[in-house]
Every structure is written in structure tokens, then in C-alpha cells.
Amino acid sequence: MNLLLIRLIIFAVLFLAGLKLYRLYREWKLEQEQHDDLPEGGKMVRCAWCQVHVPEDEALRDKPTAAWFCCSAHRDRFLQEHDPEA
Ligand SMILES: [Zn+2]
Numbered sequence: 794m795n796l797l798l799i800r801l802i803i804f805a806v807l808f809l810a811g812l813k814l815y816r817l818y819r820e821w822k823l824e825q826e827q828h829d830d831l832p833e834g835g836k837m838v839r840c841a842w843c844q845v846h847v848p849e850d851e852a853l854r855d856k857p858t859a860a861w862f863c864c865s866a867h868r869d870r871f872l873q874e875h876d877p878e879a
Contacts, residue, residue, distance in 0.1 A: 842867035 838861035
């Protein structure tokens with residue numbers, strides 16, 4: 794009878810410890826995912842040509858059209874296709 798009680802207590806402690814660890818792991822994982830969404834607190838913009846998301850401070854902006862680009866090559870191609878004079 795006593796042995797059964799001790800086993801039950803050990804099982805309960807192990808179960809609670811596992812539950813606690815699982816919750817800690819889930820919280821940690823959620824935090825990691827949130828960090829992925831907002832890298833270094835920078836704002837993300839989308840390249841108008843290739844649709845790739847780039848940080849605002851690394852992106853190029855075309856002032857007349859207010860469009861964002863990941864590189865000057867994409868800006869040039871986009872402007873070529875959207876400029877009726879060219
Ligand atoms: Zn691009």
C-alpha cells in the first residue's frame with residue numbers, strides 16, 4: 794500500500810515536471826517565432842519587381858512612383874516596363 798502511494802507521488806511529480814518543461818518550451822518557441830516576424834525591429838517592404846521582402850533600410854525607393862525595390866537592377870527593370878516613354 795505504501796509502495797503504491799510512493800509510486801503515485803513519483804509519477805505525479807514527473808508528470809508535473811514534464812508539463813512545466815513543455816510549457817516553458819512552448820513559450821520559448823513562441824518567442825522565437827515572434828522574433829522571426831520582426832527582425833531587429835525593422836520595417837519590411839516588398840520589392841515591386843520580384844515581391845521579395847527586404848528591410849526598409851536595405852531597400853531602394855523610387856521617389857516618383859513611391860515603389861520599393863530590393864536592388865537597383867530590379868528598380869531599373871520595373872521603371873523600364875512601367876515607363877511609356879522608354
Ligand atoms: Zn527585387
